[in-house]
Amino acid sequence: MTAKTTLVTGFLGSGKTTTLLHLLAHKPADERWAVLVNEFGEIGIDGALLADSGAFLKEIPGGCMCCVNGLPMQVGLNSLLLRGRPDRLLIEPTGLGHPKEILRLLASPFYESWINLQATLCLLDARQLSDARYTDNENFRDQLAAADIIIANKQDSYAPRDRELLAAWARDHGGERPIIGATRGDISLALLDSPRRNLRELPGGTHHHAVPAAKTGLAALSLPASAGWRRALNRGQGYESCGWIFDGETVFDTVRLLEWARLAPVERVKGVMRIAEGALMVNRQGDSLFIETRPAPPPDSRIELINPAPAEWNILQSNLLRARLN
Ligand SMILES: Nc1nc2c(ncn2[C@@H]2O[C@H](COP(=O)(O)OP(=O)(O)OP(=O)(O)O)[C@@H](O)[C@H]2O)c(=O)[nH]1
Ligand SMILES: [Mg+2]
Structure with missing residues (x-):
């Protein structure tokens, strides 16, 4: 088929x-x-x-x-x-x-x-x-x-x-x-x-494959048992991303989390996060932020920032960690 x-x-x-x-x-x-x-x-x-x-x-x-x-x-x-x-x-x-x-x-x-x-x-x-x-x-x-x-x-x-x-x-x-x-x-x-x-009618030359700068691959999806969270960086095509994944037990304060997502000085923010009420979907492109809640808690929390230039990932991380309730 x-x-x-x-x-x-x-x-x-x-x-x-x-x-x-x-x-x-x-x-x-x-x-x-x-x-x-x-x-x-x-x-x-x-x-x-x-x-x-x-x-x-x-x-x-x-x-x-x-x-x-x-x-x-x-x-x-x-x-x-x-x-x-x-x-x-x-x-x-x-x-x-x-x-x-x-x-x-x-x-x-x-x-x-x-x-x-x-x-x-x-x-x-x-x-x-x-x-x-x-x-x-x-x-x-x-x-x-x-x-x-x-x-x-x-x-x-x-x-x-x-x-x-x-x-x-x-x-x-x-x-x-x-x-x-x-x-x-x-x-x-x-x-x-x-x-x-x-396909022969498609314009443009052949793309030369970039050598990845830093690679952690799918392994980034597994959490170390002790910390309860981890982060992963990616870089390429002129962009950088920094993402965090938290275990299913970690619950975020909705107001603090939204404040963080709204103010982070980056071009793109997206995540599915656990809050007391269930799941919070955060999706920001430039200045426009779209949010949605769902009653079922997600299996874990994950959020990612993408920007055309390096950002202060460590400061952003400290603030994100502070948005946790537990
Ligand atoms: N105002 C407005 N916002 C939209 C529309 N369509 C999508 N968005 C918002 O634009 C943002 C990005 O939407 P996504 O569907 O996640 O875009 P995407 O192309 O999948 O993004 P990447 O996978 O990160 O490249 C989200 O905040 C959406 O809610 C639209 O028609 N109007
Ligand atoms: Mg997408």
Whole structure:
């Protein structure tokens, strides 16, 4: 059985996981879906956000799946396909990933009888088109270039200027490709059945694999028995991340934790944390913070910060530790 497979790309914080959650909420009850998420940080958060969403889930934390984690990614993918035998597979690569290499892997003869690759959807926050930190970023540009369909997400936050920039971008770089507006990834499921371009038509040269700076791999997910928490750093593609994982017993003060997440001087914050009331999902991109609570406590607490420059991780860590209730 081949799984209809959709790669959902987009820069850091553009709304990939939110879109997957929307799609999963509309999954036909009689279909088996699987989700593969690959995160930049070592401490997997998107998996926790996607938990209980009704799909087989596999998470590969730590860098881009085409470079650093080539093997774990393939092992993860193979086990999802073999054990899940899904009708449909959705893949979220890291917002700092290399889509062309990932597409090449998925379209390779090895996966021919398993994967039926559909159109690549790329999430774009048009507000970022006015900021050279994004438009000059190679990953940002490569992802848009490799897409078959562009999803202009976060429409609820666009100013007239963002719409103008989007129209200009579409004129200069869009080609024949559809550009579909969305808010919180509310796209039609029909997009998952759109045909993809031939890989040979994709623009751009071949990406040279970066040598990972510091690597702890999947081992970062295990906790030492004594401390009750640990942290993991990752660096690459011009970004740094620092994440912490705490055991299931550790409970956080909601107010102090939110204050910390709101004020941390970094570009991206995301976590699933245990609070007295259950679980607190924290998801911040720039200045916009999105939170949600769920009554069931999570199996552990995990939170990650991502920034284009090194941050004062030790100070941030002390403050985070102070937000614990016990
Ligand atoms: N205002 C607004 N916020 C959104 C929308 N879609 C997503 N967000 C918020 O944007 C932030 C990032 O969303 P995610 O879905 O986690 O983005 P992502 O692309 O998966 O992020 P990474 O995996 O870290 O690259 C979260 O705070 C979301 O709540 C939208 O349409 N409008
Ligand atoms: Mg995500």
